[in-house]
Amino acid sequence: MTNLTPEQRILGRENADRALGMTRRDFLAAAGAATTMGGFYFGYKGLGDKPPVKAAIIGTGDEGCQAMIRFHNRDYLNFIGFCDIRPSQQERAKKEFTDHKQYSPEDVKKLKQYPSKKEMLEDPDVEVVVIALPLWLHAPVAIEAMKAGKHVFTEKLMAHSVAECKEMCRVARQTNRLLAVGHQRHYSALYDNANFLLQNGVLGDVRHIRALWHRNNAQPMVAKDKDNNTIYDPKTGLPEWVKDDKGNIVYRDSWKKAIPDSDKNVDYAKFGYKSLEELIRWRLYNRTGAGLMAELGSHQLDACSIFLGKKHPLAVTGVGGTIFYKDGREVDDHVFTTYEFPYGQDDKDRVVVTYSSINTNSFDGYGEMVMGSRGTMIVSQEKEILLYKEAGNATLSRQTSITMETVGKKPALETSPSLAGPSAATAIGGLATADPSRGYREELEHFAYCVRNGNASNYHDDKDHQPRCRGEVALADAVIALTTNLAMKQNRRIEFDPAWFDFKSDKTPEGAPAIAAKTS
Numbered sequence: 001m002t003n004l005t006p007e008q009r010i011l012g013r014e015n016a017d018r019a020l021g022m023t024r025r026d027f028l029a030a031a032g033a034a035t036t037m038g039g040f041y042f043g044y045k046g047l048g049d050k051p052p053v054k055a056a057i058i059g060t061g062d063e064g065c066q067a068m069i070r071f072h073n074r075d076y077l078n079f080i081g082f083c084d085i086r087p088s089q090q091e092r093a094k095k096e097f098t099d100h101k102q103y104s105p106e107d108v109k110k111l112k113q114y115p116s117k118k119e120m121l122e123d124p125d126v127e128v129v130v131i132a133l134p135l136w137l138h139a140p141v142a143i144e145a146m147k148a149g150k151h152v153f154t155e156k157l158m159a160h161s162v163a164e165c166k167e168m169c170r171v172a173r174q175t176n177r178l179l180a181v182g183h184q185r186h187y188s189a190l191y192d193n194a195n196f197l198l199q200n201g202v203l204g205d206v207r208h209i210r211a212l213w214h215r216n217n218a219q220p221m222v223a224k225d226k227d228n229n230t231i232y233d234p235k236t237g238l239p240e241w242v243k244d245d246k247g248n249i250v251y252r253d254s255w256k257k258a259i260p261d262s263d264k265n266v267d268y269a270k271f272g273y274k275s276l277e278e279l280i281r282w283r284l285y286n287r288t289g290a291g292l293m294a295e296l297g298s299h300q301l302d303a304c305s306i307f308l309g310k311k312h313p314l315a316v317t318g319v320g321g322t323i324f325y326k327d328g329r330e331v332d333d334h335v336f337t338t339y340e341f342p343y344g345q346d347d348k349d350r351v352v353v354t355y356s357s358i359n360t361n362s363f364d365g366y367g368e369m370v371m372g373s374r375g376t377m378i379v380s381q382e383k384e385i386l387l388y389k390e391a392g393n394a395t396l397s398r399q400t401s402i403t404m405e406t407v408g409k410k411p412a413l414e415t416s417p418s419l420a421g422p423s424a425a426t427a428i429g430g431l432a433t434a435d436p437s438r439g440y441r442e443e444l445e446h447f448a449y450c451v452r453n454g455n456a457s458n459y460h461d462d463k464d465h466q467p468r469c470r471g472e473v474a475l476a477d478a479v480i481a482l483t484t485n486l487a488m489k490q491n492r493r494i495e496f497d498p499a500w501f502d503f504k505s506d507k508t509p510e511g512a513p514a515i516a517a518k519t520s
Helices: 006-033 037-042 062-071 087-099 105-110 117-122 135-147 162-175 189-199 276-280 291-307 440-453 471-490 513-519
Strands: 053-058 077-083 128-131 151-155 179-182 206-214 315-321 334-342 350-358 366-372 375-380 384-389 401-407 410-416 493-495
Touching: 006 189, 006 384, 037 189, 037 440, 053 062, 053 117, 053 440, 062 087, 062 151, 062 179, 062 440, 077 087, 077 117, 077 440, 087 105, 117 135, 128 135, 128 440, 135 151, 135 162, 151 440, 162 179, 162 471, 179 440, 179 471, 189 291, 189 375, 189 384, 206 291, 291 334, 291 350, 291 366, 291 471, 315 471, 334 471, 471 493, 471 513
Parallel strands: 053 077, 053 128, 128 151, 151 179, 206 350
Antiparallel strands: 206 366, 315 334, 315 493, 334 350, 366 375, 375 384, 401 410
């Protein structure tokens, strides 16, 4: 995805900007001038005279602080408190709120630091609970919160099992509470514009999507002295490597964080953990996490489903394993998967989507490449759309440039001898080329908007005030991710049962007889 020349990348940006600018000129200009771009773009307004929704967040680690606290808009959703069992994360939350421009030092001092989940759920001032806990706790905490009368926004993946996801959807209706899940691409203007181009036929006949998230954690940690200088082996002149207490070389890995001294006395067993290691490095264990497909792949298969008309896949084949790390972790560090999606009206027609996530090479970065008969679209690292014409036998080069024309009201691709000037989209900030919002702010804004403006007597009957990634939508992402894990574990092809995607059905992939027989 990233191995393009600078000239080719500029060309791809110009092509995408021009395609959007020719067809969405007035809309993009109005969106760029709006006070709250997300609200204008996705069709929700400010709360007007209504007060912001009062919220509490439970779980103030990476997602809690770096996404939920850092990017929320206090005019819509106002945090009045937080809860976390780890002292290091409690301090991290205070710092994040302090650094948040919308909170004064006095505001931060007034935040409630709940000693436990119980006190948080019993607080009558809390209307919304934002959950950014380890995956295995999403469902039990969400269900308890909804039964306590709170609306729930939980980070992805929705839950640890499909059965839990379905129970969350059912409880949301039983308690008349709204439930949303943080698959933020549903609120990304970048992805919405990419989908606009795709649905309007710019790429022609699409039969293949290549999605990936590649990173390199295979570089050993270098030992440093007290002055931060690299320590060298005097015999070889090579750097000394950091080693753990067993003498194993330590590699860079955001999932295997150091254990802070302030957390070493946490009573982990009281909260259901088997060890302090499992509490802090929960992503490495099957009981508490669900690996690369839950943390990364779910986002990108969500995007692929959107690109393909929000269709569900028909089958998945996967290979995965702990190929690099030999430190006792349970989750895969490399996954390679293939999905079959339906195409058109012919039951035998397919669109093939491949997905890979690896930890030993970052050359391609991450993103999605959509390949059609007329062109190729790359959505790169949630930052930019690149668009290239499929020019028969011609190859992509610095001499090949593309402009856009409209056929009726739809964008199309046409070759031209040179680059044209800036497009309308570029002139207003370029939703195809800028460093856009990743959707965290917008998903929380819209959730608060739905809470304030939905039909309180029956939120789920109010079709005009539903989160874009409500429970039923996020259920599909969980089905895909968790079924993929089963396919890799069993080294087989699994066909998706449509009933797995229906929250009203009791059928689940983990409960399917043919799958359960091989898992047990």
